[in-house]
Amino acid sequence: MTVTERFLKYVSIDTPADPYSGTHPSSSCQFNLGNFLADELKSLGLHDVSIDDKCYVYGFLPATSGLEDADNIGFIAHMDTAPAAPGIGVKASVQMQDGIEVVATDKTTLLGADDKAGVAEIVTMLEYFVEHPDEPHRGIAVAFTPDEEIGEGADNFDLSKLNAKVAYTVDGGPLDELNYETFNAAGGVVTVNGYNVHPGEAKGKMRNAVLMAADFIQAFPFEESPATTEGYEGYYHVGDVRANESKAEIEFIVRDFFTDSFNARKKFVSDLVDKMNEKYGAGTFVLDMKDSYYNMREKLESHMYLIEKATEALRQVGYDAKSVPIRGGTDGSRLSFMGLPCPNLPAGGQEMHSVNEFVPVKALIDMVEVLKILSR
Ligand SMILES: [Zn+2]
Incomplete structure (x- = not known):
C-alpha cells in the first residue's frame, strides 16, 4: 500500500x-x-x-x-x-x-x-x-x-x-x-479576595476585586506578551479572567526557552503578588502556580x-x-x-x-x- x-x-x-x-x-x-x-x-x-x-x-x-x-x-x-x-x-x-x-x-x-x-x-x-x-x-x-x-x-x-x-x-x-x-512552561491562577457592599453605601468599605485584578494584570509588561514576541523570546500571558466585586480569578501562563529567565519570570509573578498584598492587605492575592513542562x-x-x-x-x-x-x-x-x-x-x-x-x-x-x- x-x-x-x-x-x-x-x-x-x-x-x-x-x-x-x-x-x-x-x-x-x-x-x-x-x-x-x-x-x-x-x-x-x-x-x-x-x-x-x-x-x-x-x-x-x-x-x-x-x-x-x-x-x-x-x-x-x-x-x-x-x-x-x-x-x-x-x-x-x-x-x-x-x-x-x-x-x-x-x-x-x-x-x-x-x-x-x-x-x-x-x-x-x-x-x-x-x-x-x-x-x-x-x-x-x-x-x-x-x-x-x-x-x-x-x-x-x-x-x-x-x-x-x-x-x-x-x-x-x-x-x-x-x-x-521547546518552551519551559508554568501557569496557574491568581485569586483576588475582595469585599462587596451595595455600591450606594460603599464608601470606605468596598474592596472591589475587579479593580484589584485589573491593577495586577496591568503590571505585566505588554512588550512581553504572545502578541509582541517571536523566536526565542518568552512571554507572560493572561488567558482568562472571571471577576466580580467579591472575587476574581486570573488565569495566566509563563513561557520561556531558557532556565534562568524562566525562573526570573516565575519570580516576577510571585513578587508581583507580594507587592499587591502590601498594597491591598495580606491575603488579598493568593497565587497558585505550577510548572507544566520543560x-x-x-x-x-x-x-x-x-x-x-x-x-x-x-x-x-x-x-x-x-x-x-x-x-x-x-x-x-x-x-x-x-x-x-x-x-x-x-x-x-x-x-x-x-x-x-x-x-x-x-x-x-x-x-x-x-x-x-x-x-x-
Ligand atoms: Zn501533532
Whole structure:
C-alpha cells in the first residue's frame, strides 16, 4: 500500500480529542484507529504488538541479522486530531493546489495530517522493511498515542513497552524544519479576595476585586506578551479572567526557552503578588502556580547525534532542514524528561488545526525515505 493510500485510510477514521471528557482516552473513537493500527502491525508481523486500555499502541520490528547489537530506534506519532476545528466526517482526496499534488479535505473539516501523516509514514516504513528482508535495519520500536492535542499524550505512556532508549516523534510540519527545543512552561491562577457592599453605601468599605485584578494584570509588561514576541523570546500571558466585586480569578501562563529567565519570570509573578498584598492587605492575592513542562533541549544536549542524524537524513532526501524552536510543548518534551530523549521530526502537514490543512504527497513519500535512513 502506498503511503498516500494508507494516509487516506487513517484520516477516514475520525479521532478528535475531547478536552472536557476527563476520560483516557479523551474520546472512545480513538480506539477505532488504535485497534485498526494494532491489527495492521500484527499483520505486518511486528513483535510484542499491544493496545492498552488507555489506547496506546506499541510494536517492535527486530533488527536484521548483523545489526542486533545496534541501538534500537523509536518512532512515535499521535492518533488524535485537534478539537479546535471540526474533525467528524473527514472527506479527504488527492487534489492539485498551486501546481502541486496534495491531500486535503472538502474544507468542511480539518484533515488530520497532524498527526496521521506521521502514523502513515511510520507504518509504510515498517511495511517496506517487512517486504524487503534483505534491507538492513536496526530494531525499530513504534508507539501511537492518544490525546496529544490536549496535552495528555505522554501522561499514560508506558516506557517499558517501547523497546528503545531514544526515539523521535514524527509530528512536525514541512520537511525543512525539525525541533529539539521547546518552551519551559508554568501557569496557574491568581485569586483576588475582595469585599462587596451595595455600591450606594460603599464608601470606605468596598474592596472591589475587579479593580484589584485589573491593577495586577496591568503590571505585566505588554512588550512581553504572545502578541509582541517571536523566536526565542518568552512571554507572560493572561488567558482568562472571571471577576466580580467579591472575587476574581486570573488565569495566566509563563513561557520561556531558557532556565534562568524562566525562573526570573516565575519570580516576577510571585513578587508581583507580594507587592499587591502590601498594597491591598495580606491575603488579598493568593497565587497558585505550577510548572507544566520543560525545554527538552536540556535532555537532548547529551544526544545531539539524534539531531545530526535527522538533519543528514533530511539532507539526503533533498531538504536543507533547520532546527526551529517550538513556541509550545510536544509530547517529546514530556517524554524526554520521563527518560526517553525524543526530538521532533517533520511529518509534512501544513495549515494544521484548520479546514485548510493539507499535506503534499511528495512530503509523505519523502518522509518514508527519511525514516528508512534513520532506521539503518
Ligand atoms: Zn501533532
